[in-house]
Amino acid sequence: MCLAVPGKIMSIDDSGGELMKIGKVNFGGIIKDVNLAYTPEAKVGEYVIVHVGFALNTVDEAEAAKVFEYLREIDGLDELTGEEKQG
Amino acid sequence: MDSSLHSELILQCPIPISDYPKVLLAHGGGGKLMHNLIEKMFSVAFSNDILKQEHDSAQIELTGNKIAFTTDSYVVKPIFFPGGDIGSLAVNGTVNDLSMSGAIPKYLSIGLIIEEGFEMSKLWLVVQSIASAAKDAGVKIATGDTKVVDNGKGDGIFINTSGIGIIEHSLSISPKNIQTGDVIIMNGDIGRHGIAIMAEREGLEFEHRIESDCAPLNEIVQNIISAGINVHCLRDLTRGGLSSTLNELASSALKEIVIEETSVPVHEDVQGACEILGFDPMYVANEGKFIAIVPEADSKKCLAIMSSHKFGEGSAIIGRVVSGNEAIVKLKSRIGTMRILDMLSGEQLPRIC
Amino acid sequence: MKFIDEYRDKDASMRYSELIHNITTKSWNIMEVCGGQTHAIVKYGIDELLPKSIRLIHGPGCPVCVTSLELIDKSIEIASREDVIFCSFGDMLRVPGSKKDLLQVKAEGGDVRIMYSPLDALKIAKDNPLKEVVFFAVGFETTAPANAMAVYQAKEQGIKNFLILVSHVLVPPAIEAILSSKNNLVQGFLAAGHVCAVMGYNEYFPLAEKYKVPIVVTGFEPVDILQGIYMCVKQLEEGRHEVENQYVRVVSREGNLTAQNIVSTVFKIGTRKWRGIGEIPDSGLVLQDDYIEYDASLKFGLADLVVEEPKECISGQILQGIKKPNECEAFGKICTPERPLGATMVSSEGACAAYYRYRKI
16 A cells, blocks of 8 residues: 655745645656645655655665665675685 | 638637537537538638538549548547647547558548537637648548537537548558567657546646647658558557557467567656556557557668657667467566566556555 | 666566575465555566565455445445535545446446545535535555545634545554464565555564564565565574564654654544455544544444445455465456456456456466
C-alpha cells in the first residue's frame, strides 16, 4: 500500500497554515501540488515521497546511496579475497 | 453561397450565436435550419470542388491499382483536449488507418451526430478543426451528413469518418506478411495521447502540459514506401496502447514478438505522469504513432527515413519477430528478465495501491 | 527519474541476485506483504532471479483486495443514491460486489468520481453543498494520514456534507493473523516500506520475537526488493530473527509522528473484516467519537449489513499464501480479469491479476 513516488520540491506556499502547506513538486517534468503538512521540515530542493497528494517523508540522499555502497563493499571484499587466494 | 463570406478567414462563428447559441433538433431536421448550418458552416469550412457538386452522393474519379476504404467512429471524452479535439482525431484517425495499408488518403466523409443543446460555438471549433486537419493531411471532405438527437441521448457530439485512399504500390502490407527475423520500428515516444486525455478528463493538473500527439501519418508512410523499403506490415497504435497492437499482430501473424523495455521510447514527463497515476506506459493510448515491421536488411534505412520526418522524431527499433511456437508477445525487462506482455482488459484507472 | 531509475538498475539487480544465490543453502518461504511489492516482483520477474528453493508468497498487502464484500456492497448502495456524489480511488471501481461493481453503478448513472487525493473529494463537497459527498477511505496505514486530514479539515472548516466510508486496515495484525494460523508456511517477511514510512517499525519487534521470524522493511523497486530478500535470507540462513530496515532512504524507526498524530486524532483502532480471511480484532481503523458524524455507513443506516462470499473464490487462501493463483479451479476459466470473482483478480495488485498479466515463461 504502496504507490508513493519521489519528487523534488520546487516551491512552497504556506499561506494556508501548517496543515494546508502546499508544495509544487516535480516528478520527472510533471509538476503537481502536494500537501506538505506531514513534512514540515521539508525545504525547496529536497525530495519527498508522495502518496495520494501528500508528502509522507523526505528522501534521505545519504541513506539512498547505501543500497549501492553495500554492493561496492562486497565487491571490494571479493577482490581482496581473490588477491589473497592468488597470492 | 455568399462569396464575401467565403473569401475572408472565418474567425467568428458563422451561425449567429445570439440567434442560435445551441444546436436544436431542427438543425438536423432537413429543413431551413439544417440547410443554413450546411451552407454557412460546413460548406464554407470544407469548401472543395467535390462538395460543390451538391449531389446526394459525391462523384469521384480515382486512379491507382487498388482502393483502400475504411471507417471509424469517434466518441472521445473530453471533446477538447491538449493537442487536439474530436475533430482532428476523426480526420487523423481515418487518414492513419488508410495510411497503414500504404494507401494515399484522398477523400473523407463526415457523419455528425450532435446532441440537442450542444453549444454552437463548440460545434464551430470542431468543424474548423476538421477542416484544418483535412488540409494538413491533404484530404478533401467529399460528403457528409448531420443528425441531431434529443438532449440526453448523445453526449455532446459523435463523429463518424469513412475514408478512401488509393494504393499505388505493389507491396503486400499485412500481418500475414510478417516474417521471423523482421525488425519492429516505432516512430517516437509512447503514451502522450492517453495521458493528455486522462489529465483533462480527471482534472489532473500538470503544470507542464502533456499534449496529444494526434497527427496524420500518410506522408511519413509514403516516404518509407517510395524509398523502396520492403514493408511487411504497418499498424498504428490506438486505445489499448503499444501492448495491444503488438498482441493483435502476433495473433494475426501467428508469430512470437520480443520487445526490449529499454528500447521503447517514453518521454520523461509521460513517465512521471505514469508513475504518479500508477500506469504502465505500454498500455496507455496513443495517436499519431505507428510501428513499421520490415526485414532486417531494410531496418537501418527505414529507421533513418522515419527519424527524419517531423512525425518520426525519436523513432527507434523496439524489438524483433523471433522464431517461436506460439503467437505471443514477450518483454525483456530493464533488469534482463523476460515476461509475457499481455493485452489489458478494460481501461487503466489511476491507482493508489 | 531520480530515486526511481537507479533502483531499477540491471547490474545492481543482478549483483543482489548473485549474492542471494551464494548464501542460500536451504528452502525458505518469504512473504512480501505489500501489493506494490507483488506488482514489482511479477512485473520485473524477480522470482526468476532467485534460487528455486526460495519461494515468494504474495501476502494480503492489497487493501483493495481485502476490503470486505460487505463494504463493497455498502459502497454500491451509497453510490447509487441520487443525492450522493461518490468519490473513490480508481483501484476500487472494478472490485466486484455481490451483484455489481462501482463502475457499473457509474454506467447506470450514479455520480461516481475517481479521485487522486481525498482532499479533492473535500473540495467537491464544498462546491456541491446540496449533495452528500462520500469518500471511500480505503488503505493501509500509508493512506490513513491523507484520509484523516480530509476529515480533520472537514471538521475545521465546518463542512457538513462530507462523509467517509471507512475501510482502513492495519498491517501488523494481519501479519500476526498469518503467523498464528495453523496453516502458516511463512518463515520471513518483507514489510511494506510505505506503511513503515508513516508508522515506523517499532511494532514489528514483538512479532519477530514471538514468532521467531525475520522482518525486513523493504522498498518497491527491483533493487530494493532484491536487497530486502537478500537481508531476509541472510537472517534465515544465520538463524536470526530480527527487524531490519532496507528502505533506509524513506523509513525511520519512529516513522512520521506528525502523521501518526493526525491519524490518531481522527481514527481509533477497531475490528475489521478482511475479505477472504475473516474478522481480525484490532486490525482496522474506525472514526473516533468526535468525528463519528462523518461516518457514511452510520449516516446511511448500513451499519448492520452482512454479506457472505462466493464459494468458488479462494482468494482468502491466496492472500494467506496457502495456495497460488494457478492452483485455483476457477483461475483463467470462470475467473479472469474481465470477469473476476474476487478482488485478487480484479485489483491490479491482486496476486491473481498479477499472475494472469505477467505470468512467468
